[in-house]
């Protein structure tokens with residue numbers, strides 16, 4: 399565990415109690431509704447707010463009852479909701495702002511790497527008011543990365559962008575996650591973003607940590623609200639076995655079984671994540687023939703619980719070590735006489751997966 403924290407914030411009407419050990423790699427999402435304390439926790443980690451507590455990062459103490467390392471001495475990058483670029487400086491000069499202050503021997507990320515990773519080549523000579531909101535946010539991210547942080551904190555970096563700009567920037571964030579060995583703490587109240595980006599999740603509610611763990615574990619946990627939403631889904635870890643399968647498909651492997659999805663750009667052998675919506679998963683007692691579903695995965699029924707509406711059930715299915723969800727009608731479950739422990743065949747449309 400890389401980041402150990404224990405904070406107690408008392409603002410009278412709002413209190414935050416957080417004791418966490420966060421992992422040393424990947425993206426950890428701080429998720430929760432508005433006012434649950436996500437930004438407060440992030441600011442405590444950055445040292446932008448001082449509250450009683452303890453914080454250490456990779457064995458180095460950043461805050462204790464005796465001392466507090468000031469923000470500018472913590473090796474972290476911070477990306478805010480709104481890009482805060484210097485309006486009178488060109489993009490290249492904005493990027494150079496932090497970069498120049500980091501001595502050569504301490505640089506972990508090089509200029510060209512950041513410019514290429516974030517697709518900034520053609521923007522370098524422009525001023526901030528000559529580029530779009532999404533592009534400005536990419537420059538902010540580039541500027542944070544060029545300070546060679548050991549930890550990147552992002553506070554709803556897409557919140558001020560429209561849907562098109564969000565879609566434009568998300569692939570860059572995915573590349574950042576996949577290509578840099580940099581732990582990221584990502585604040586969001588958008589489940590779509592969390593599902594695209596996060597490996598781990600901390601769920602906050604009214605200043606309390608309700609749950610924490612891998613994204614898949616939290617999305618499929620019986621006791622958490624995620625399984626009972628219209629868009630309940632899971633994210634499976636898969637590996638590309640044939641990037642260019644016939645008919646414009648890509649073949650993946652999940653728990654030793656093939657899974658066909660819409661054509662993916664990832665190369666053979668790469669680990670990828672596949673989101674499967676509970677409502678897209680049907681069930682059969684035997685592998686069926688003569689149907690249009692491309693995917694038929696052998697699974698074991700773990701348990702069932704009431705769905706979002708009385709006519710439906712939400713089932714949890716084991717696929718090797720992973721768990722996926724299926725939402726079916728109560729009538730189908732009765733008809734199939736489903737029992738925990740039973741082997742079933744999960745039917746998923748290839749067209750539903752990308």
Ligand SMILES: Nc1ncnc2c1ncn2[C@@H]1O[C@H](COP(=O)(O)OP(=O)(O)OP(=O)(O)O)[C@@H](O)[C@H]1O
Nearest residue numbers: 409412430431432433434435436437438439586587
């Ligand atoms: N500087 C401040 N002084 C007093 N109260 C504050 C301050 N900043 C935030 N709060 C309050 O603390 C609580 C937690 O705020 P915080 O911004 O951490 O929540 P959040 O989960 O990040 O919300 P959002 O998703 O809306 O950004 C809220 O009730 C908020 O009104």
